[in-house]
Amino acid sequence: MKALAGNVLLCCFLSSASMAPQMTAPGKAPALPAPTPPQKRGDRPVPPATSVRGSLAAPVSSAPILNTPQHSPDQLDFGTVADGGAEKKTFRLTTNASGYVTANIPPGPFQVVEFREMGPVQGESKNPGGQSPVAAFGAVRSRIRYQEGQNGPFQWSMASNVEMQLDIVFAPKIRGGSAGPKSATMNMTGPGPRGNWALTIPLRGTLSNLKVSSEPPQQKYSSDQQKNRQELEPAQQRERLRSQGLSTLPRRQPK
Helix, strand or coil: CHHHHHHHHHHHHHHHHHHCCCCCCCCCCCCCCCCCCCCCCCCCCCCCHHHHHHHHHCCCCCCCCCCCCEEECCCEEEEEEEECCCEEEEEEEECCCCEEEEEECCCCCEEEEEEEEEEECCCCCCCCCCCCCCCCEEEEEEEEECCCCCCCCEEEEECCCCEEEEEEEECCCCCCCCCEEEEEEEEEEEEEECEEEEEEEEEEEEEEEEECCCCCCCCCCCHHHHHHHHHHHHHHHHHHHHHCCCCCCCCCCCC
């Protein structure tokens, strides 16, 4: 019996010794991760803290800078013009950088006839940034006129934020050709805040079969109307002289 009791005590001691390493001292248990709540349908995932912090620190971008200057219109339509006639249209452009602006139209019925540089309006108010309001231009600062048949390219030295105007004339002539629609392209180049810009302005017009006459049309009369005019003209002239206190017209002496 003593031997059996000793064996039982030995087994209990060994089993308790084998279980001792698996037990952890109180207060040193590892922290378990917090359970993630189930995501609802339509919820957006929360971005990491680093991305939120980086987005808040990023500077606010300014509005994009347009390299092409403001201009109008985008095309010029001169309508129908008779043979020997002319029609004029004006093209406007506001520079956005200083430098040389060039315009070129191929030889033909379309031609640049005048260039104008516009000055600012007198007494205009300034914006808080010190810039003038858009399209605040008044009197002509400088003007250049071009002769008929003077072909380009034309070039002008311009400052920034200045309006320039081009008068373009459509003066078609048949001269052995044919009537109908005519077209050309005005090519323009100049400096911008992000390099040089280029514009293509379509020019359209139609040449009519009608011919412009330098003499005013004379009214035609029938034979009866012509006879009445010959009878009434002397009487009307005598009445006009009598109202002015003058003598009447001398009568013709019979032959």
